[in-house]
Amino acid sequence: MKIIIAEHAGFCFGVRNAVLTAEKAARNGPVFSLGPLIHNQQETTRLEKLGVKEKIDTKQESSVLIRTHGVGPQVYTKLKKQGQKIIDATCPHVRKAQMAAKEAQEQGYQVFVLGDKNHAEVQGIVAWTEDKAVVIASLEELKKLELQDRVALLAQTTETENRFNELISYLQTKVTDLKILPTICSATRIRQAVAAKLAQEVDLMIVVGGQHSSNTKKLTEICQKYVSTYQVEKAQDLQFCWFQNKKKVGVTAGASTPDWIIKEVVEQMEEFKENNQGENTEEIKVENQGETIKQNQEEIEETTSEKTDELTQSTVNLDDQISIQTFQPGDLVKGTVVQVSSEEALIDIGGKSEGVLPVTEFTNYKADLNKELQVGEEILVEVIKKDKEGNIILSRKKAYFNEVMDKLEQAQKAGEIIEAPVTDIVKGGLLVDVGVRGFVPASQVERFFVKDFKEYLQKTLRLKVLELDICERTTFL
Ligand code: SF4
CATH class of the missing domain: 3.40.50.11270 (Rossmann fold)
Structure with missing residues (x-):
C-alpha cells in the first residue's frame, strides 16, 4: 500500500x-x-x-x-x-471579505453571502453590513428571493468555486449591476484542487480534520465524488478494514489540522500497512521455474549448430516458461473453470496456473458448485492467498464485493426495493444473500410479530437497504 x-x-x-x-x-x-x-x-x-x-x-x-x-x-x-x-x-482573507461586504453595503448594493449562516465567519461578515447582508446556502435559495437591480455577491472563504460560479451565472442574467467580490481563499481553493486531483489517482482517500471544520467537510465532499473517502479527526479513528486490498491511499487535511495530527494518522496507516503485508500481501509466484529455465539454458548452450531445429524448439519452450505470472492478494483475475466438484473448483487464471476456488468463497450462502459452475465458463475471482501446499486460493464473493456494495449503495440512496433469498435464521433475525451477507432484523421482517421464522428459509424477500457496513461486509435491510 x-x-x-x-x-x-x-x-x-x-x-x-x-x-x-x-x-x-x-x-x-x-x-x-x-x-x-x-x-x-x-x-x-x-x-x-x-x-x-x-x-x-x-x-x-x-x-x-x-x-x-x-x-x-x-x-x-x-x-x-x-x-x-x-x-x-x-x-x-476574512478581514478582506468583511471590508468588501461593508463597502458594498455602504454603496447601496443588496449584499448576498454564499455560505453557512450558522458559521462564525459568515455571522461576522454580516455584522459588518449592519446585519443587512443576506446569507444563502444554495442557488435554489437565491432563486426564491426578490432581487434588486444592484447586487453584490461574496462567499464564505471556504466555499467551492463551482457553487459560487453557479450563483454568478444566475445573477448575470437577472440584475443590471452585479458586483462580484472574490473572497474564496486561495488556501482553500488550492487544497480543494489538489485533493480532487489526488482522489482521482488513488483507491481510497483519508481526510484528516475536525468534525466541525467546514473546510475539512468540503474536502471530504470533493474527494467522495471520485473515490471512497473517510474523514477522521485523529489516528485512533482509522479502521484497519478500510485499507484492505488498497494499493494507493491519499491523505489530505483541513486547514485547521496541525501537522502533528497528520503525522500520527500517517504513522498509524504505516502500521496498518505493515500488518497488511504480514497477513495478506505476500507476493504469490505461481511457480518457481528458475531451475527448469537454467537447465534449458544449459541444454541450449550445448546444442550444436547441426541441431538448429531443436534449438529453436528449446527457445520457444524457454520463452514460454519465462512468462512467470505473479499475483498479489487482492488482484482481480478473469479465469476459466477447468474442473468442478461440489466443494471446490479449479480455475485457470493464466500463466499456466490454476487456482482453487473453495465453495465457501463462492458466495455467502451454502452452494453446490456442481450446480453453480460449468467447465469452460469464465469467472471473475480475487486472489486471496497461497495455502501451505502452495495452492493459490481464490474468492468469487470478494471479487464482486465492491461492485455489489456500489449497487446496494445506489439502491439505498434511491430507496429501491431489492429481492434476496433467505439463507439462514440467526439470533435476532434472518440472513439473506444480496451478493454480500445481508441481515434483516426480526422486527423488520413483517409488520406483525413472527414467532417462528422457519417458513421463511429459502423464501425470497422484497427488501430495502437500511444500512451498509463495509467493515463487516454486511447489509442491514
Ligand atoms: S482557510 Fe486559512 S487562510 Fe484561508 S481564510 Fe480561512 S483562515 Fe484564512
Whole structure:
C-alpha cells in the first residue's frame, strides 16, 4: 500500500498565524479565545494546556484573542468597553471579505453571502453590513428571493468555486449591476484542487480534520465524488478494514489540522500497512521455474549448430516458461473453470496456473458448485492467498464485493426495493444473500410479530437497504 500525502494539506496561513499568535501571547499569562481558536478538538486541548482558554472572564481585565473567523464591529466595541486587551488573529482573507461586504453595503448594493449562516465567519461578515447582508446556502435559495437591480455577491472563504460560479451565472442574467467580490481563499481553493486531483489517482482517500471544520467537510465532499473517502479527526479513528486490498491511499487535511495530527494518522496507516503485508500481501509466484529455465539454458548452450531445429524448439519452450505470472492478494483475475466438484473448483487464471476456488468463497450462502459452475465458463475471482501446499486460493464473493456494495449503495440512496433469498435464521433475525451477507432484523421482517421464522428459509424477500457496513461486509435491510 502506497500512502500519498497531498502537497497542500493541513494548517493554512491564517490558522498557523492564529496559533502562533496565541502561543506567544500565552507566555505572558492566560489568553481567552472568543470561541474555539480552530475547529480541531485535539489542537484546542493542546493549546488549553499552554494557557489559551475559551471562556472569557469579563470581570477582570484580560487578553482576548479574536480567532481567524473574525467578529463584527460590535464585539470590538464591547471588548474595549470591558477594558479587555484585544489580540486580533482575524485571518487577512476574512478581514478582506468583511471590508468588501461593508463597502458594498455602504454603496447601496443588496449584499448576498454564499455560505453557512450558522458559521462564525459568515455571522461576522454580516455584522459588518449592519446585519443587512443576506446569507444563502444554495442557488435554489437565491432563486426564491426578490432581487434588486444592484447586487453584490461574496462567499464564505471556504466555499467551492463551482457553487459560487453557479450563483454568478444566475445573477448575470437577472440584475443590471452585479458586483462580484472574490473572497474564496486561495488556501482553500488550492487544497480543494489538489485533493480532487489526488482522489482521482488513488483507491481510497483519508481526510484528516475536525468534525466541525467546514473546510475539512468540503474536502471530504470533493474527494467522495471520485473515490471512497473517510474523514477522521485523529489516528485512533482509522479502521484497519478500510485499507484492505488498497494499493494507493491519499491523505489530505483541513486547514485547521496541525501537522502533528497528520503525522500520527500517517504513522498509524504505516502500521496498518505493515500488518497488511504480514497477513495478506505476500507476493504469490505461481511457480518457481528458475531451475527448469537454467537447465534449458544449459541444454541450449550445448546444442550444436547441426541441431538448429531443436534449438529453436528449446527457445520457444524457454520463452514460454519465462512468462512467470505473479499475483498479489487482492488482484482481480478473469479465469476459466477447468474442473468442478461440489466443494471446490479449479480455475485457470493464466500463466499456466490454476487456482482453487473453495465453495465457501463462492458466495455467502451454502452452494453446490456442481450446480453453480460449468467447465469452460469464465469467472471473475480475487486472489486471496497461497495455502501451505502452495495452492493459490481464490474468492468469487470478494471479487464482486465492491461492485455489489456500489449497487446496494445506489439502491439505498434511491430507496429501491431489492429481492434476496433467505439463507439462514440467526439470533435476532434472518440472513439473506444480496451478493454480500445481508441481515434483516426480526422486527423488520413483517409488520406483525413472527414467532417462528422457519417458513421463511429459502423464501425470497422484497427488501430495502437500511444500512451498509463495509467493515463487516454486511447489509442491514
Ligand atoms: S482557510 Fe484561508 S481564510 Fe480561512 S483562515 Fe486559512 S487562510 Fe484564512
